[in-house]
Amino acid sequence: MRKLSIVTALFAALAVSAFAEIDVKATIVKHLKTSRDFTLKVAEQMPDADYSFKLTPAQMSFGEQMVHLASSGEYFLSPMLGEKPKELKPASMKKADVIAFMKTSFDATIDKVSKLTPAQLTKTYEGEGGKQTGFDLLLGLLDHTTHHRASAEMYLRAKGITPAEYQF
């Protein structure tokens, strides 16, 4: 009887954890992939000569926006992985190098997120942004990319280019 109830409890726990993990992590990975593809489209749309363009002096250049959003995966994931974020940089600020850097960074981020455990997602981490769970950090990563990509889309419009259709 006791054994049976333990087995029942085990199955119940597995069901809940699988539920939460499949739904949250798989959903986030799906949207990270869409975000990667959409952001790469925006990056492709700007001509190489305009990678140094900025709308106002206080802003980052188009290329800097791309590098900033692509390298931010390191910062959002490092608390969960218990690592210090690495300072990643492209070989140069030329379009081809920036895009190559973005592809590598996005894929590394997606790979790391897809390997996170339910415990890493639910744990609370103390960081610069205060207390955040792994779930918060992943949503923050997506939001941060959206925020900077939107700025970059305004740079495209200023150059007479209609940004790629919004994807989520």
Added chain:
Amino acid sequence: MKIAAVLVASVCYIGLAFAQDGHPMVDALVKHYQASKELTLAVADAMPAENYSFKATDAEMSFGEQMNHIAGANANYCAAGLETKSPLGKLDDASKAAAEKNINAAFDFCIDGLKKLTDAGLTKVTGTGARQATVFERFWGGFTHTAHHRGQAEVYLRLKGITPPQYKF
């Protein structure tokens, strides 16, 4: 036997970490929706009323239209998640006063609706065919759509010589 029980207990603990502490996914969404409401209202407020008709290029929406679009779309995404109708009608008045009222109404509708949900409720699939999505995705879709348009609107502020409010999440 004892070891097995301990093992089961630890698995349960890890597995139920989300469930044990109320509804952490719902709580997280409420927290971030509140931050998004504050940031969006701060951006709306930073633009003077007379510049609500400003657009950076001809093809774009005016600043006021961006604000109304954020409000209307957010309410639609949340209504889909809550399987109800958006409380916002057609948003024709793109003045500062009207837009701020719409942003408040849309975010309050989303936040009040979220507070009534459970974490299990967030995993429910709604819609049919290609429009199928979980309730979580409806809310997160609305959230991301806001960030997309607010990010553009912040550049309108910069073009008017106004430094946008500090990003928050």
